[in-house]
Amino acid sequence: MRSVAENSTPRIKVSMRGAQKTFSEPGKPAIEVLSGVDLDVAEHEFVCLLGPSGCGKSTLLNMCAGFESIDGGTIAIDGEPVMGPDPRRVFVFQEYAIFPWMSVWDNIAFGLQGRSDAQRHEIARHYIELVGLEGFERAYPRELSGGMKQRVGVARALAVNPDILYMDEPFGALDSLTRLNLRSQLIQIWRREKKTILFVTHDIDEATQLGQRVVVMSARPARIKTIVDLSGLAYPRDIDSAEYIQARDRLFEEMGVSTRV
Structure with missing residues (x-):
């Protein structure tokens, strides 16, 4: 089956040119976190940012989302410079960024103020079903x-119909079986909803399972070492196939990690 981005020639959604970030505090040496990042992300594309912990992946994602200022170069969405957060671009964090005093239903419908009750009901119902939480509509996060909880966060992000979904290691705190299930579910959602996704991870298997392209980043200050095109690897991906293993081993090699222990 052909991937979403292969069905047509999509326009560029996110464009980074020479993106740079330096953190500084009075009396301390400046720390260059990102150095000259150039990257284009196509509309509806699923791109993984892969690199060692602390290399600056999350900082780059925060800059794209408008949460962090850019110190050099440019980052543009649809040709317009990123000036700050925008409701068309939604963030999913590793921590469960949902309201503990609200039910599943109310969390997912939270961003739908201004819609009619009927519209809110229809949208909330759609995304509850999409992430497989039927029967838990009135449950609270503690339950x-x-x-x-992370599926609630994904559903709430999608409910506001964003153009871009920024995901910062959203499955990092979960056990391995849950991570596998949520990765599979995320791919199904992405293919159905046709969103642009930028996904940060330091997990090579996760990047191999999810990304149409995997952007391999160096240690700090982060630069793009290489971009590995996995668009020829069909979804759903068979983790036991020779093609998958070859792609995963390529990423291990690019990360400078041995596949032998």
């Missing part, structure tokens, strides 16, 4: 597993 949910970690994976279920």
